[in-house]
Amino acid sequence: MAYALKRIGYAVLIMFLASLVTFAALRIAPGSAVTAILDPARTPPDVIERYKEELGLNLPIWQQYLHYMSGVLRGDFGTSLFDRRPVIDLIAEAAMYTVVLALAAFVLAFGLGVPAGVLSALHRGSWFDRIVRWFTSALMSIPNFVLALLLVAILGVKWKLLPVSGASAPINLVLPAIVLAADPWSLTTRVTRTAVVEQLGADFTRTLRARGVSRQSIHWRHVLRNALSPVVSLGSVQIRTLLGYTLIVEVIFRWPGLGSQLVQAILKRDYPVASALALLLALVVVIASTVGDLLLRAVDPRIRSSKEVVA
Amino acid sequence: MATNLASMAVEAPASRRARRRIGGVTISAWVGVVTLAVAAIAGLIVLLVPSLRHLWTAQDLRSTFLGPLSPGHPLGTDNLGRDLLWRTLAGLGVSAGVGVGVALLAVSLGLMVGIIGGFFGRAADVATNVVIDVTWAFPAILLAVLFAGWLGPGLLTVVLALALTEWAGFSRIIRGEVLSLRERDYVSAARVLGRGRVAISLRHFVPNLMPVTMVLAVYFVAVAIVAEAGLSFLGLGAQPPMPSLGSALAQGRDYLTRTWWPVILAGGVLTLTVLLLNSVSDQLREHFDPRIGRRR
Amino acid sequence: MTQPVIEFTEFSLGRDIGTVWEPLVTDITLALHPGEVLGLVGESGSGKSLSALSCLGLLPAKVKQLGGTLRVLGRDTADFTEDDWREVRGAQVSMIFQDPMTSLDPCFTVGSQIVETIRAHESVSVKVAHSSALEMLRLVGIKDPESRYAAYPHELSGGLRQRAMIAAALVMKPTVLVADEPTTALDVTTQAAIIDLVIGLQREMGMSVLWISHDLAVVANLAHRVAVMYAGELVEVAPTDRLFADPQHPYTRGLIDSARVRAAGEPFDFISGSVPEPGGWPQSCRFAPRCSRSTEACDDPPRMTVGLIDSSVRCHHPGAEVVA
Numbered sequence: 001m002a003y004a005l006k007r008i009g010y011a012v013l014i015m016f017l018a019s020l021v022t023f024a025a026l027r028i029a030p031g032s033a034v035t036a037i038l039d040p041a042r043t044p045p046d047v048i049e050r051y052k053e054e055l056g057l058n059l060p061i062w063q064q065y066l067h068y069m070s071g072v073l074r075g076d077f078g079t080s081l082f083d084r085r086p087v088i089d090l091i092a093e094a095a096m097y098t099v100v101l102a103l104a105a106f107v108l109a110f111g112l113g114v115p116a117g118v119l120s121a122l123h124r125g126s127w128f129d130r131i132v133r134w135f136t137s138a139l140m141s142i143p144n145f146v147l148a149l150l151l152v153a154i155l156g157v158k159w160k161l162l163p164v165s166g167a168s169a170p171i172n173l174v175l176p177a178i179v180l181a182a183d184p185w186s187l188t189t190r191v192t193r194t195a196v197v198e199q200l201g202a203d204f205t206r207t208l209r210a211r212g213v214s215r216q217s218i219h220w221r222h223v224l225r226n227a228l229s230p231v232v233s234l235g236s237v238q239i240r241t242l243l244g245y246t247l248i249v250e251v252i253f254r255w256p257g258l259g260s261q262l263v264q265a266i267l268k269r270d271y272p273v274a275s276a277l278a279l280l281l282a283l284v285v286v287i288a289s290t291v292g293d294l295l296l297r298a299v300d301p302r303i304r305s306s307k308e309v310v311a
Numbered sequence: 312m313a314t315n316l317a318s319m320a321v322e323a324p325a326s327r328r329a330r331r332r333i334g335g336v337t338i339s340a341w342v343g344v345v346t347l348a349v350a351a352i353a354g355l356i357v358l359l360v361p362s363l364r365h366l367w368t369a370q371d372l373r374s375t376f377l378g379p380l381s382p383g384h385p386l387g388t389d390n391l392g393r394d395l396l397w398r399t400l401a402g403l404g405v406s407a408g409v410g411v412g413v414a415l416l417a418v419s420l421g422l423m424v425g426i427i428g429g430f431f432g433r434a435a436d437v438a439t440n441v442v443i444d445v446t447w448a449f450p451a452i453l454l455a456v457l458f459a460g461w462l463g464p465g466l467l468t469v470v471l472a473l474a475l476t477e478w479a480g481f482s483r484i485i486r487g488e489v490l491s492l493r494e495r496d497y498v499s500a501a502r503v504l505g506r507g508r509v510a511i512s513l514r515h516f517v518p519n520l521m522p523v524t525m526v527l528a529v530y531f532v533a534v535a536i537v538a539e540a541g542l543s544f545l546g547l548g549a550q551p552p553m554p555s556l557g558s559a560l561a562q563g564r565d566y567l568t569r570t571w572w573p574v575i576l577a578g579g580v581l582t583l584t585v586l587l588l589n590s591v592s593d594q595l596r597e598h599f600d601p602r603i604g605r606r607r
Numbered sequence: 608m609t610q611p612v613i614e615f616t617e618f619s620l621g622r623d624i625g626t627v628w629e630p631l632v633t634d635i636t637l638a639l640h641p642g643e644v645l646g647l648v649g650e651s652g653s654g655k656s657l658s659a660l661s662c663l664g665l666l667p668a669k670v671k672q673l674g675g676t677l678r679v680l681g682r683d684t685a686d687f688t689e690d691d692w693r694e695v696r697g698a699q700v701s702m703i704f705q706d707p708m709t710s711l712d713p714c715f716t717v718g719s720q721i722v723e724t725i726r727a728h729e730s731v732s733v734k735v736a737h738s739s740a741l742e743m744l745r746l747v748g749i750k751d752p753e754s755r756y757a758a759y760p761h762e763l764s765g766g767l768r769q770r771a772m773i774a775a776a777l778v779m780k781p782t783v784l785v786a787d788e789p790t791t792a793l794d795v796t797t798q799a800a801i802i803d804l805v806i807g808l809q810r811e812m813g814m815s816v817l818w819i820s821h822d823l824a825v826v827a828n829l830a831h832r833v834a835v836m837y838a839g840e841l842v843e844v845a846p847t848d849r850l851f852a853d854p855q856h857p858y859t860r861g862l863i864d865s866a867r868v869r870a871a872g873e874p875f876d877f878i879s880g881s882v883p884e885p886g887g888w889p890q891s892c893r894f895a896p897r898c899s900r901s902t903e904a905c906d907d908p909p910r911m912t913v914g915l916i917d918s919s920v921r922c923h924h925p926g927a928e929v930v931a
Contacts, residue, residue, distance in 0.1 A: 010444075017445045025457060141586040143537045145544055146578035149560060153567055153574060203709035210663055210704075211724040211775060212697035215689075225714045244450040248541050263545060266456050278457060282448040289447070301759040302713055 004294055011290040018282040022275040023068050077276035082268050087276045090261065095280075097167055098257030102246055104177040109184035109238070114231065116185075117192025122219065124197060132193075136186035144245055148179040148252045165254045176253040180245055184238050191234050195227035202226070229300040236292020240285045344591060347407060347532065353400060354408025368552050369393060376570050389559070389573055390566055399580055401554040406536040406584070409470055413535035414528045416474035417481055422524065424478070425485025426512045430493050439486070443479045451476040455542055464547045466539075473535050481527055488523060492516055526595045533588035540581055556581050610681055611638035612783050612815045613662055613700075617675035620657055620666070622885070628673060629886050632657055632839045635675070636911065639783065644809060644816045646830030646847070648823055648862070650882050653836040655819050659785045662817065663702055664692035680782060698728045701781040705788040707768035711760040717771045718744070718756030724775050743774040748804055766797040770804065777808060784809070785817045790825060802829055823866050827851060832917070835859050838883055838893040841911065845918035855914065855925040857898050892923065900924045 059067070071077065077087035120129045139147075155175065156164035163172045199205070200223055208218050250259035258277055265273040371392035378387045386396040428439030449457075455472035462468045492498070492515070501511050542548035543557030551558065556577045563573035618635040621628035632654035639645050649655045660666050661677060664687060677684045680699055687695075696702075704710045712720060721740040725731065731739075737756075744752035747770040760768055769789060776784065786805065790798040806829050809816050820826050826833055827847060834844040835856065843856040854860040861878040880897035883889065889896060895905040904923045913919045920926075 014441070014444045014448055017441065018448050021445065021449075025461070141589060142578075142582045143540060143585065145541055146560065146581055149564055149567075149574050149578060152564075153571055157567055203704070203706065204712045206665060207702075207704060207710040207772070208712070208723075210665060210696055210702040211727065212693045212695075213723060213727045214693065217723075217727070222712050222715070226712065240447070240450050244452040247450075247452045247456070248545065251545055262453070262456060263547075266547075274457065278449065278453055281450060281453055285448045285450060286444075289444075300714065302761050 003297065007290055007293055011286050014286050015283060018286070019069060019072065019279055020065070022279045022282070023065055025271070025275045025278065072276075072279070078272040080270055080273050082265075082270045082273070087272050090273060091258065091276060091280065094256060094258045094261045097255060098246060098250070098259060101173065101176055101180065101250070101255060101257055102242060104173055105180035105184065105242060105246075106238075108177060108181035109188050109242075110235065112181075113185045113188030114192050117189040117194075118196055118224070120189065120193045121196035121200065124193075129193075132189060136189050139182050140186040140190075142182075144179055144183055145248050145252055147182055148175075148249060151175060151179060152252075167255050172253075172255075176249050176255050179253075180242070180249045183245065184242060187238070188231070188234065192227065192231055195230045196223060199223040199226040225299075229296060232292060232296050232299055236288050236295075239288035239292075243281055243284060346587065347411070347591075350403050350407030351411045353404030354406070354411075356404065376566070376572075378570070378572050379576075386576060387572055390562060395573065395576060398554050398559065399556070399576060402556040402559055402577070403580060403584070405466070405549060405553065405555050406539055406581075407532075409466060409473075409539045410532035410535040412470045413473045413477065414531040416470070417477040417531050418524055418528050420474065420478040421481035421485055422517070422520065425482040426489055426516055428482070429486040429489025430512060430516070431508055436486075439482070443482055446476065446479040449476070451538065452541070455538065456545075456547060464550055466549055466553065469539050469542050469548045470535075473538050477531050477534065481531070484523065484527070485520060488520055489516060492519055522595075526592055529588055529592040529595060533585050533592070536584060536588075537581070609641055611640050611678075612680055613639040613817065614678040615658070615675065616678075618658075618661075618677050619673040619675055620654070620661065620670055621673040623669040623671065624886075628671075630673065630839060630888075631670065631885050635841055637834055637841060637844065639815050639817055641782075641815055642813050643832065644806070644818060644830045646826035646833040647817060647819045647836065648821065648826055648833060649836035650821055652838070652882050652884060654839040655836050656787055658836075659702070659787050659817060659819050662783070662785050663696050663700055664689075665696075665702075693727075697724055697776070697781065698779040699781050700783040700785065701776040701779070702785040702787065703769075703772055703776045703789045706792050707765065707772045708760065710772055711768065713760050716757050716759055717763070717768075718758075721771075721775045721778055724778055728779055739778060740774070743778045744771070746808070747771075747774045747777075748800075749774070765793050766800060769793060769797075769801055773801075773804065773808075777812070777814075780812060781814065783815045783817065785819070787819045788821070791820070791822070798825070805829075823862055835862070838888055839885060840893065841919075841921065842894065843918075843920045843922075845915075845920075849915070849918060853926070855918070855920040856894075856922050857900055857924075858894050892921075894922075 068078075075088050077091070079085065080087055080090055116132055120132045123129055142150075152164045152175070155161045162175050163169070164175060166172060200219075202223075205218055205223065208222060209215075246257065247259035247262065249255070250257045251263055254260065258280070262274060262277045264270075265277065371388070373392065375388055375390055375392045377384050379385070381387055384394050384396065386394075386399060388395055389398065424439050424443070428436045428443075451473065454476050455469060458468045458472035458475075462471070495515075498511060498515060501515070506514075539548055540555065540557035540560065543555040544561045546558075546561070549555035549558055559573060559577040560581075563571075563577060567574060615635045615637045618632070619630060620632040621630045623629075635654075635658060637645075637658075647655045647658065657666065657670065661672070661684075662679060664684065666672075672685065679695060711717065715723075718737070718740050721743060722733065722736040725736040725739055726733075741752045741756060744755060749755050749767065749770055755763070755767065755771070760771070763771065773789075784805075789805070790801050793801060802825065805816065805818075808814070818826060818830060830847050832844065832846050833850045835842050835850075835858065837858050843850070843854070843859050845855070850859065851863060854863055858878070865878070878897055883893065883896075890908070891906045892898070892901070892908050895901040898905070900922075902924070907923075909921050909923045911919045911921045912925070914925065
């Protein structure tokens with residue numbers, strides 16, 4: 001319990017520092033908020049000054065930061081430079097799409113990956129196992145945007161089976177989700193397989209057999225439990241990589257999520273939007289890694305105790 | 312992106328006996344390393360020698376969209392009639408250049424911070440951990456995109472952004488290794504003799520960390536190549552007329568309805584490169600395995 | 608003479624290496640009697656562990672019985688199914704292993720693993736199993752069993768872990784206990800404590816114990832009879848006192864000699880050469896290449912000959928003085 005509090009406290013510290021980074025990104029970026037709106041060559045300097053006052057840009061930097069943070073904590077990320085709407089609105093709209101896509105991919109990857117890995121391990125050497133290993137190896141080597149293009153070319157353009165752009169109907173989710181899930185699924189399958197195989201060969205399985213415990217019980221209760229820890233570790237790391245992939249996949253499939261928005265914002269130099277999104281993504285990663293840590297401790301008793309030998 | 316750390320850390324090595332070896336490392340590993348070196352040199356040429364540029368920039372609007380094995384253009388041409396053989400080679404060179412650059416930067420930074428964190432006292436450890444975790448909070452592509460926003464798109468941006476994200480994960484591993492290395496007797500002996508921490512780090516830790524570093528460096532090259540291609544694909548990486556497999560893919564995609572070939576070519580080359588690098592990385596890992604001593 | 612609890616008769620094991628079967632254990636004829644402690648001694652590769660594992664049907668994947676019979680509690684194990692074995696394991700024949708750390712599941716508490724053993728054989732409620740487990744923990748000398756029950760294996764010291772493993776192995780009061788080097792991984796003082804524990808329990812419960820070891824000294828103090836194995840076969844079997852007082856086989860003699868405490872200046876006789884690997888066994892007497900007594904007669908592999916009561920030896924020149 002004490003550890004949980006410490007860990008959460010640490011996560012808060014990291015988020016605080018991350019917010020400093022995003023704030024800095026906002027202020028340091030070339031092309032200030034003012035010049036995006038008023039052309040310095042044609043506006044009289046006192047108008048520019050007044051604008052700066054209004055936007056609070058003349059205050060000392062730490063005050064600006066406090067102002068920024070108090071806004072953030074209230075949900076106010078400022079206004080988009082591009083279309084003058086509150087950033088939070090823009091994000092909220094896009095967030096839903098991204099969450100749906102990421103969740104679909106996560107479910108596909110883990111929901112199909114863990115069982116595939118377990119089955120592969122239990123039947124190692126069989127044709128099933130060999131096919132799975134070959135397939136995951138190949139899939140992992142193909143960069144996901146290449147895979148996306150391939151699938152778009154074959155399924156979307158040539159055979160016109162699935163839509164390749166936009167998010168107008170639920171079926172639009174299929175292709176992007178598959179592309180997004182491909183790499184995580186391969187990895188999950190392989191890691192699970194390795195973990196289970198390793199546990200199957202562990203000494204304690206022999207001792208359990210020596211006491212007359214049934215094979216079923218050994219596999220499903222003991223082996224799986226022990227194999228969980230690497231899989232949980234993997235899960236929390238995967239979230240971070242998944243977020244990275246989501247960006248590209250959204251752009252390729254013109255899925256109106258946070259990723260598309262981020263790229264747009266960067267290209268249009270819309271810094272409030274960009275830095276808000278960066279902060280949000282950082283938050284997700286930090287939460288995932290904190291939850292992952294806590295989960296790992298729950299699953300693996302060995303990590304739990306810092307107190308060791310009781311002679 | 313297409314390769315991953317966890318799989319390496321957990322996969323059990325396959326049989327070592329089956330393949331022929333030279334100097335303890337298999338032939339295909341040598342092939343991979345040599346190819347990489349050649350490609351990196353090609354990359355340097357691409358970036359530095361202007362007079363050769365015509366090979367991959369010369370346009371010929373009368374022979375656009377030629378397929379493979381066309382006369383004069385063994386790998387065909389793109390939408391502007393540029394020869395795809397040269398363009399692909401040049402793109403590969405750029406990828407290799409970026410890959411090697413990122414790997415070197417990430418590895419150097421990671422080694423330094425990892426050793427400092429693991430060996431230079433509790434305060435340093437806490438500080439480096441915080442820096443690593445903050446860096447870790449931003450997904451790689453995000454940072455790359457942000458950098459592209461600040462510094463403008465381009466290869467330098469890509470290299471910096473990728474190096475500044477990859478080093479964190481590597482640093483963690485190094486720190487872990489250092490934590491166990493510092494308990495060795497020769498370290499205590501050296502400290503008793505009054506050797507400074509920097510000297511000990513350079514003399515004892517760095518050589519011992521070379522196996523892990525080499526394996527991960529190759530992995531980083533692969534990651535960087537894919538990331539650069541991805542960013543160039545999005546328009547944030549290599550800017551025209553700089554060739555890149557990623558921008559070739561983007562162009563190919565625009566004309567997908569007309570011909571598949573450019574997409575297949577660029578995508579295939581990219582995938583094969585990643586496969587080769589993964590295989591080299593795996594074999595290096597097998598080779599070093601007993602010396603790294605996997606702990607669980 | 609009451610029936611032996613474990614009886615090997617010309618028992619052989621081999622490993623499937625593709626085209627042929629590589630013999631690992633040849634022609635073992637050995638019996639474990641009720642209430643007896645039998646020590647099985649040999650170096651690694653002698654086949655002692657495999658012989659032990661076969662008593663519970665726990666042979667590794669490619670290893671199979673090649674010949675002879677093995678009777679466990681009177682039943683011929685040749686046609687045992689996995690279910691038959693599961694009935695036997697843990698309840699009639701139990702086994703403890705060398706490394707208690709890797710032998711217990713790290714993700715479950717020690718107590719729950721004992722309970723699991725109970726419930727694998729009897730359908731009792733968790734409550735009943737719980738108290739039986741506590742009782743057993745007390746019996747193996749663990750003070751404060753309630754808190755140890757809820758402990759995870761890595762939270763206990765080596766000695767405590769070994770006691771916990773013994774508790775799990777003996778909770779069903781088996782007739783036979785096979786102990787595969789259970790003290791090798793422990794420090795000397797803990798070793799003594801565990802040995803005392805096992806022997807005490809053996810006497811109390813009237814179990815038969817097959818104690819495997821490579822360490823003669825350990826076996827000398829606890830076994831009624833000792834069997835010595837070399838390169839997959841038995842070379843000598845005798846009651847403990849007689850074996851140590853008058854070893855017949857040159858290998859046994861060599862083992863005893865090398866373990867003996869020496870006075871200063873005394874020459875150290877060691878057995879030159881090394882144990883041949885399975886697959887590399889000579890056609891002659893397997894010990895002949897290293898034996899100081901070997902003659903041409905030894906080109907013919909010797910058979911087990913029964914000498915004095917209860918003793919047998921496999922040698923053409925048993926008991927002869929070492930040729931200088």
